[in-house]
Amino acid sequence: SQQGEEDPQALSIQEGENATMNCSYKTSINNLQWYRQNSGRGLVHLILIRSNEREKHSGRLRVTLDTSKKSSSLLITASRAADTASYFCATDDPGGYQKVTFGTGTKLQVIP
Amino acid sequence: GVTQSPTHLIKTRGQQVTLRCSSQSGHNTVSWYQQALGQGPQFIFQYYREEENGRGNFPPRFSGLQFPNDSSELNVNALELDDSALYLCASSLGGASTEAFFGQGTRLTVV
Numbered sequence: 001s002q003q004g005e006e007d008p009q010a011l012s013i014q015e016g017e018n019a020t021m022n023c024s025y026k027t028s029i030n031n032l033q034w035y036r037q038n039s040g041r042g043l044v045h046l047i048l049i050r051s052n053e054r055e056k057h058s059g060r061l062r063v064t065l066d067t068s069k070k071s072s073s074l075l076i077t078a079s080r081a082a083d084t085a086s087y088f089c090a091t092d093d094p095g096g097y098q099k100v101t102f103g104t105g106t107k108l109q110v111i112p
Numbered sequence: 113g114v115t116q117s118p119t120h121l122i123k124t125r126g127q128q129v130t131l132r133c134s135s136q137s138g139h140n141t142v143s144w145y146q147q148a149l150g151q152g153p154q155f156i157f158q159y160y161r162e163e164e165n166g167r168g169n170f171p172p173r174f175s176g177l178q179f180p181n182d183s184s185e186l187n188v189n190a191l192e193l194d195d196s197a198l199y200l201c202a203s204s205l206g207g208a209s210t211e212a213f214f215g216q217g218t219r220l221t222v223v
Binding site: 033035040041042043044088099100102104105 | 114143145147149151152153154155158166168198200202211212213214215216217219
């Protein structure tokens with residue numbers, strides 16, 4: 001079963017605009033990660049945020065985490081056509097082993 | 113990086129298949145995921161130092177092996193049409209908060 005749900009399911013923006021994706025999850029976590037997937041191929045790790053962090057930046061990416069609401073957001077600033085991909089949040093399993101549970105994904109299209 | 117083989121595979125219902133993964137050097141943990149079209153990856157199982165370390169909601173006909181040389185296998189017996197999916201392996205150093213590195217996946221089609 002999917003732990004997280006991304007919102008929106010699909011997003012279409014113009015190049016240069018910002019893109020915001022949200023993720024909600026159900027159980028407690030140690031950390032939350034965001035991944036990008038191009039055209040149904042392998043996933044690329046973007047950023048990891050720990051449960052005791054509220055915000056993290058990496059280049060044009062900004063991730064926030066609100067553990068009280070069990071939600072996270074990914075902001076991509078100044079989007080580029082190359083950012084077109086599916087984006088997934090993934091949460092770990094605090095039960096002891098490193099199972100990663102993925103959400104349903106947001107499909108982002110950046111129009112040149 | 114993490115490499116998977118083959119990239120594409122077509123099998124007939126009822127057959128058996130073996131998918132291979134070569135982990136990033138030094139990583140002691142490998143996880144396998146199944147991703148159906150339009151869905152997020154679903155956790156199949158994880159191996160840590162050649163022992164199964166956790167399993168998702170998949171039947172026993174999905175099995176795996178991890179070898180000391182950074183390679184691993186996913187075996188699926190008695191293939192069903194619903195097994196058609198992208199199969200991804202991911203390697204990591206293990207632990208609660210470490211980044212997983214994914215291969216490009218094997219696209220399996222069962223006809």
